[in-house]
Amino acid sequence: MTDKESAKEWEPKIVAIVCNWCTYAGADLAGISRIQYPPNVRIIRVPCTGRINPFYIMRALHEGADGVLVSGCHPGECHYITGNLTARRKFAALKSFLGYIGLEGDRTLFTWVSASEGDRFAQVIRGVTDAVRALGPARKLVKRM
Amino acid sequence: MENVEKKLREEAKGLLAEKKVDVVVGYEKGTLPLTATPCFITTPEEADRLVWNPFCVLNLAKFVHDLLDQHHEAQKRVKPEARRKRVVGVVARGCTSRSLVIHLQEKQYGKDEIVILGVPCGGYLDGKKLAALAGGEEVREGALDEGKIVVKTMSGERQAALTGLLADNCLVCRFNRPVIADIQTGEVPPVAEAEREYDPVTAFENLPPEERWTYFEKEMAKCIRCYACRNVCPSCYCRICFAEQSQPRWVDIGADPSDTQLFQLMRIYHMVGRCVDCGSCTAVCPMGVDLRKFLKKLDKDAFTMFGHRAGVSLEEPAPLSAYRETDREDFIFEPGKKSEA
Ligand code: SF4
Ligand code: SF4
Ligand code: SF4
Numbered sequence: 001m002t003d004k005e006s007a008k009e010w011e012p013k014i015v016a017i018v019c020n021w022c023t024y025a026g027a028d029l030a031g032i033s034r035i036q037y038p039p040n041v042r043i044i045r046v047p048c049t050g051r052i053n054p055f056y057i058m059r060a061l062h063e064g065a066d067g068v069l070v071s072g073c074h075p076g077e078c079h080y081i082t083g084n085l086t087a088r089r090k091f092a093a094l095k096s097f098l099g100y101i102g103l104e105g106d107r108t109l110f111t112w113v114s115a116s117e118g119d120r121f122a123q124v125i126r127g128v129t130d131a132v133r134a135l136g137p138a139r140k141l142v143k144r145m
Numbered sequence: 146m147e148n149v150e151k152k153l154r155e156e157a158k159g160l161l162a163e164k165k166v167d168v169v170v171g172y173e174k175g176t177l178p179l180t181a182t183p184c185f186i187t188t189p190e191e192a193d194r195l196v197w198n199p200f201c202v203l204n205l206a207k208f209v210h211d212l213l214d215q216h217h218e219a220q221k222r223v224k225p226e227a228r229r230k231r232v233v234g235v236v237a238r239g240c241t242s243r244s245l246v247i248h249l250q251e252k253q254y255g256k257d258e259i260v261i262l263g264v265p266c267g268g269y270l271d272g273k274k275l276a277a278l279a280g281g282e283e284v285r286e287g288a289l290d291e292g293k294i295v296v297k298t299m300s301g302e303r304q305a306a307l308t309g310l311l312a313d314n315c316l317v318c319r320f321n322r323p324v325i326a327d328i329q330t331g332e333v334p335p336v337a338e339a340e341r342e343y344d345p346v347t348a349f350e351n352l353p354p355e356e357r358w359t360y361f362e363k364e365m366a367k368c369i370r371c372y373a374c375r376n377v378c379p380s381c382y383c384r385i386c387f388a389e390q391s392q393p394r395w396v397d398i399g400a401d402p403s404d405t406q407l408f409q410l411m412r413i414y415h416m417v418g419r420c421v422d423c424g425s426c427t428a429v430c431p432m433g434v435d436l437r438k439f440l441k442k443l444d445k446d447a448f449t450m451f452g453h454r455a456g457v458s459l460e461e462p463a464p465l466s467a468y469r470e471t472d473r474e475d476f477i478f479e480p481g482k483k484s485e486a
Contacts (some may be wrong), residue, residue, distance in 0.1 A: 055387070055395055055411055062407050069478075075470070085468035093417045093446055093465070095476050100350065100442045101410070102358025109478040120480070127480030140358055141410070145401045 012066040012132040016041040016125075017056060019048050019084070022073035022114045029118030037122040038129040041069065048072065050083025054094045057108060061141045067107050067132035071124065074112040084112070103140055106131040149264055149331035150197045156262055156328050157192040157234065166234035166260050170208045172201040178287035179270060179294070183208060197236065199270050199289065199307060204423040206244030206379035209235050213254040214382065233259050238266035240314075240423035242323035243456030244379035247419055250456075250463060253382065263326025265333040268315025270294065270307065272428060278305050313437065314424040317342040324457055343445045349438060361439070365406045367432040370398060374426035374436060375412060380419040387411060413439050418447040418464035421455050 018024050024045045030037060046052055049072030060068045070091060078084040091110045099105050109128055113121045153171070160166045173184040173194040181200040185208075186192055216231040237245060242261060249256060275284070275294070282298035289295075295304040315321075319339035323329065349357060372388060375381045387395045388408055396411060397404045413436070420440045427436050447453045450473055451464040 054414060058407060058410055058414075059395065062403060075474075082468060085470070085472070086466065088472055088474070089451065089465055089468055090417075092450055092473055092476055093443065094414065096446050096450075097410075097414065097439075097442060099354075100357065101361040101439065102354040102356075104354070110476060111478040111480075123480040124478070128478065141403055141406055143397075143399075143401055143403045143407075145399065 010137060012040050012129060012137075013064070014041045014067040014069060014128060014132055015044065015060040015065045016069040016071065016128075017044045017046055017049075017052055017060075018070075018113075019051075019072040019079070020045055021048070021079035022077065022112070023071040023121065025115035026113040026117045026121040029115065030121045031118075033118045035118055035122040037125040040129045040132075041125055048078065048080050048083035049087035050078075050080065052087060052090075054090050057094065058141070061103075061107065061138065062143050064138065064142050066135070066138045067109065067128060069124070069128050070108075070110045071113050074114055077114060104135050106135055107138060150195065152330040153197055153236065153262060153264065154192045154195050156330065157186060157195055158189040160234050160260060161186065161192060162189040166232045168212065168231075169195070169234035169236070169262070170205050170212070171195045171236040171262075172197065172205075175200065178284050179275065179289070179296070195236070197264050199268060199311070201236075201238075202269050202272070202312075202425070202428050203377060204241050204244055204379050204421070204425045205235050205237065206241050206248065207377060207382075207425075209233050209245065209259060210248055210253055210379060210382045213258055214384075217254070230258065232257075235259060235261055236264055237261050237323050237326065238264050239318060239320035239323055240266075240421045241379075242325055243320060243421040244423065246324060246456040246459055247380060247421070247463075248382075249459060261323065261326045261328070263323035263329040265331040266315075266318070266321045267334045268311035268318065268321075268337065269424075270310055271312040271315075273433065274310045274312075278303055278310065312424045312428070313345075314422045314427075318422075319454075320457065325459070343441065345438060346441050346445050349442075361406070362402065364435045364438070365409050366402055367434050368405050368409060368430075369432055370405060370408065371431060373429045373431065374434075377425045377429045378416075379423070379425075380416060380421075381412070409434075409436075409439075413443065416440055417443045418451070418453050418455050420444055 049070060057068045072084045075084060095108055098108055111124055113124055157169045169186040171184055171186060172181040174196055175182040179200050181196055183203055183205060212233050220228050279296050279298050284296045284298060286297040292307050293304050294307050294310055316337055317339055318337045322333040396408045420443060447464050453464040
């Protein structure tokens with residue numbers, strides 16, 4: 001990892017797990033509206049944030065993601081009515097616990113982006129990329145062999 | 146405790162004689178000094194083996210789940226008309242009763258399949274503290290005498306007050322009275338210093354993140370992945386645990402320390418709102434991993450974030466299978482705003 005750090009051209013790798021109905025559609029809208037955002041995210045589409053096993057997030061960090069973003073519909077607008085509300089609890093507990101063991105808070109970020117918020121999606125990606133870039137490459141929990 | 150033991154044996158005898166239960170899960174005298182070991186009593190005559198003392202360490206809810214789970218499974222291969230119910234009696238202190246509540250909430254078995262023999266609990270003897278008292282030597286003889294533990298080792302006799310040798314979780318136990326019981330024996334001792342329950346967690350939270358990470362790394366580096374902590378935990382009853390699952394494979398068994406860190410992180414996370422702080426995992430860990438430091442954080446968070454204490458009420462759903470519209474949102478990322486650490 002040290003060689004990676006020293007390399008000037010290090011670019012953060014961010015895994016974005018997004019829901020099909022809001023954030024993915026929001027990303028689509030950003031795309032068709034030609035709004036620019038950094039190419040650092042790898043988007044994984046899932047039916048709902050409630051479908052995200054928190055293990056996905058842990059595993060992504062383990063596999064070397066520099067940051068993980070989870071985004072779904074705003075509370076109250078979930079396609080499955082309450083999926084994002086239960087997800088919110090899971091993430092609150094997860095984020096707090098990861099912070100407790102000493103992981104940087106900005107490695108795991110959660111937000112809401114609706115289908116009509118193409119510009120918000122781009123802003124979020126910009127914000128997340130900046131936040132993760134500021135932290136530098138991930139070192140903790142990362143599998144090396 | 147003498148009276149409790151006597152009453153307990155009588156009750157167990159009665160239940161078995163009247164065929165109200167098929168088996169009573171309890172504790173009997175261990176083979177080593179100052180120990181007690183889980184036992185299964187199936188006839189009224191055997192009931193005199195039951196003991197109740199500060200050497201009863203493990204949470205017996207685990208065995209209740211195992212017995213009933215096996216029975217349910219076996220019944221599937223029996224003709225419907227030949228199926229029978231099996232009732233398990235269990236000696237339950239506070240934390241054991243909370244684990245039973247969790248099982249009931251998670252619909253693992255019905256209330257009619259268990260009979261809870263509630264016992265008062267003043268805490269149990271911590272193996273590591275006892276080993277320290279014995280100076281790391283083998284305990285040849287030991288006795289509990291009027292609140293004092295006396296041990297004899299090769300190099301002589303030592304003694305200390307039992308209260309100083311109780312497990313950390315017992316010292317701050319809020320629920321030393323069973324939360325549910327069909328039969329309650331004995332008087333419940335005064336509540337321990339429950340208000341200090343989260344002090345170690347708060348102290349840890351106040352350390353710089355790097356120090357916390359170093360501690361996590363150091364503790365997890367001790368772990369040999371024997372899975373004893375999982376096997377003993379009443380909340381860990383999955384037939385196929387993620388640790389052994391191969392499709393998908395969640396966690397590798399490699400020489401990389403991060404594999405073990407990931408295993409621990411995942412298991413610990415499964416305890417949100419489900420860990421009753423019985424201390425069984427810490428007690429059985431052969432490597433002395435400080436699991437409690439991390440498990441207790443989940444307990445604190447479940448309480449501060451969702452107002453939930455694990456296994457305390459049958460009505461209240463588990464925190465991660467419920468929600469409120471007003472749940473905290475302060476961790477949600479807003480572009481342009483500085484997020485809290
Ligand atoms: S994680 Fe440990 S302390 Fe918590 S319920 Fe399981 S065995 Fe008991
Ligand atoms: S660690 Fe998780 S998956 Fe494994 S037995 Fe415990 S609760 Fe089940
Ligand atoms: S009992 Fe201890 S050594 Fe064994 S898997 Fe659990 S933490 Fe690791």
